[in-house]
Amino acid sequence: xxxxxxxxxxxxxxxxxxxxxxxxxxxxxxxxxxxxxxxxxxxxxxxxxxxxxxxxxxxxxxxxxxxxxxxxxxxxxxxxxxxxxxxxxxxxxxxxxxxxxxxxxxxxxxxxxxxxxxxxxxxxxxxxxxxxxxxxxxxxxxxxxxxxxxxxxxxxxxxxxxxxxxxxxxxxxxxxxxxxxxxxxxxxxxxxxxxxxxxxxxxxxxxxxxxxxxxxxxxxxxxxxxxxxxxxxxxxxxxxxxxxxxxxxxxxxxxxxxxxxxxxxxxxxxxxxxxxxxxxxxxxxxxxxxxxxxxxxxxxxxxxxxxxxxxxxxxxxxxxxxxxxxxxxxxxxxxxxxxxxxxxxxxxxxxxxxxxxxxxxxxxxxxxxxxxxxxxxxxxxxxxxxxxxxxxxxxxxxxxxxxxxxxxxxxxxxxxxxxxxxxxxxxxxxxxxxxxxxxxxxxxxxxxxxxxxxxxxxxxxxxxxxxxxxxxxxxxxxxxxxxxxxxxx
Numbered sequence: 001x002x003x004x005x006x007x008x009x010x011x012x013x014x015x016x017x018x019x020x021x022x023x024x025x026x027x028x029x030x031x032x033x034x035x036x037x038x039x040x041x042x043x044x045x046x047x048x049x050x051x052x053x054x055x056x057x058x059x060x061x062x063x064x065x066x067x068x069x070x071x072x073x074x075x076x077x078x079x080x081x082x083x084x085x086x087x088x089x090x091x092x093x094x095x096x097x098x099x100x101x102x103x104x105x106x107x108x109x110x111x112x113x114x115x116x117x118x119x120x121x122x123x124x125x126x127x128x129x130x131x132x133x134x135x136x137x138x139x140x141x142x143x144x145x146x147x148x149x150x151x152x153x154x155x156x157x158x159x160x161x162x163x164x165x166x167x168x169x170x171x172x173x174x175x176x177x178x179x180x181x182x183x184x185x186x187x188x189x190x191x192x193x194x195x196x197x198x199x200x201x202x203x204x205x206x207x208x209x210x211x212x213x214x215x216x217x218x219x220x221x222x223x224x225x226x227x228x229x230x231x232x233x234x235x236x237x238x239x240x241x242x243x244x245x246x247x248x249x250x251x252x253x254x255x256x257x258x259x260x261x262x263x264x265x266x267x268x269x270x271x272x273x274x275x276x277x278x279x280x281x282x283x284x285x286x287x288x289x290x291x292x293x294x295x296x297x298x299x300x301x302x303x304x305x306x307x308x309x310x311x312x313x314x315x316x317x318x319x320x321x322x323x324x325x326x327x328x329x330x331x332x333x334x335x336x337x338x339x340x341x342x343x344x345x346x347x348x349x350x351x352x353x354x355x356x357x358x359x360x361x362x363x364x365x366x367x368x369x370x371x372x373x374x375x376x377x378x379x380x381x382x383x384x385x386x387x388x389x390x391x392x393x394x395x396x397x398x399x400x401x402x403x404x405x406x407x408x409x410x411x412x413x414x415x416x417x418x419x420x421x422x423x424x425x426x427x428x429x430x431x432x433x434x435x436x437x438x439x440x441x442x443x444x445x446x447x448x449x450x451x452x453x454x455x456x457x458x459x460x461x462x463x464x465x466x467x468x469x470x471x472x473x474x475x476x477x478x479x480x481x482x483x484x485x486x487x488x489x
Contacts, residue, residue: 055300
């Protein structure tokens with residue numbers, strides 16, 4: 001294996017040629033085409049962001065004022081920042097089609113320590129995202145059960161928050177985390193088919209919501225348009241940023257794509273464009289149907305249709321929302337398991353985690369560990385706390401990817417690229433600034449939790465990862481993997 005000029009430096013960079021060599025014999029199966037990849041991307045983007053966070057940000061909660069109809073601006077601001085990062089991801093995905101996504105991009109362009117921090121960051125963020133989505137599902141589950149005449153007690157349908165003082169544990173969220181884990185453990189081919197069908201149903205559901213809801217808009221609900229000022233809208237953008245990524249997790253499936261270099265960039269851009277069009281239309285319909293202060297933030301669309309005398313449609317929406325949001329959980333659980341797999345394969349974490357199932361081509365161990373961890377978070381934490389924690393981590397990853405694409409254009413200008421992002425370096429530089437700006441809008445408690453997690457990661461890297469890394473010539477992993485086979489007989 002080739003090494004950088006100083007193989008003992010914590011900033012040693014993984015050569016692109018090594019990345020290409022690793023794409024064969026990984027144990028992952030190449031079964032995903034362009035539309036399956038796009039479905040995974042759309043499935044990761046559209047879900048709890050529109051069905052839950054749109055209502056949470058529009059209505060407000062105990063710590064944040066409601067932004068009202070201006071929630072559409074929050075989505076547009078977040079989408080603009082995300083677009084710059086999406087183009088950077090697209091260039092990398094067409095150049096380095098590997099399971100690690102942002103972790104690998106940072107490793108190749110900026111060095112091992114930066115790659116480690118992003119990988120370590122994504123392990124927590126993706127698990128937390130799965131938990132957020134599961135919490136969002138439980139809100140619609142409660143609305144659906146209420147619509148058919150069954151009341152689910154807060155004690156088993158919500159963690160404790162100031163808004164739900166009788167909450168104890170979110171049992172539906174725990175159950176759905178385990179169901180999604182089981183689906184993903186069945187293999188990428190089965191998962192890809194499920195995702196394609198489920199995303200199709202999701203898009204039809206949102207188009208149905210828009211088509212019916214547009215006939216029940218009330219102009220007075222749009223006034224005041226921005227009740228809490230532009231500062232609250234920007235804070236809302238930092239929260240709903242959760243709703244405008246997902247393509248990053250989809251890019252972790254690169255080693256399971258049939259033609260990753262060509263299809264990955266297209267799938268990333270297509271998925272974000274489709275999602276943003278649907279988001280703008282749906283949020284305008286939501287806030288036009290019901291006054292933002294009166295909506296139920298945990299099941300906003302069901303609440304909006306209730307308010308215009310269409311409770312049956314609200315119940316149907318609640319039921320379909322549970323199914324459609326599952327695709328978000330699948331995409332991000334896929335993401336965390338592939339990043340974890342990639343870091344273990346590189347030696348930064350124990351190789352025990354990188355073992356794949358010979359029959360299904362899935363890293364079963366990390367799939368179930370990540371799924372159970374997300375179930376624990378979903379069972380005991382409130383949605384806003386977990387959503388803010390995920391956003392700071394993903395925004396940090398976007399900063400690194402946008403910087404990395406600029407650096408690699410300078411250090412590897414002639415490396416083959418299936419897609420070249422336009423207006424270099426203006427677009428990625430805007431992505432860096434926009435992401436940093438949104439990070440600054442988050443609460444200090446979110447920063448504190450993020451820093452604590454990174455400090456834990458630094459200790460693990462210092463005492464384990466840097467010694468066992470395959471980029472370290474003295475790594476004990478080299479001895480393990482080059483040990484001669486025992487002669488037969």
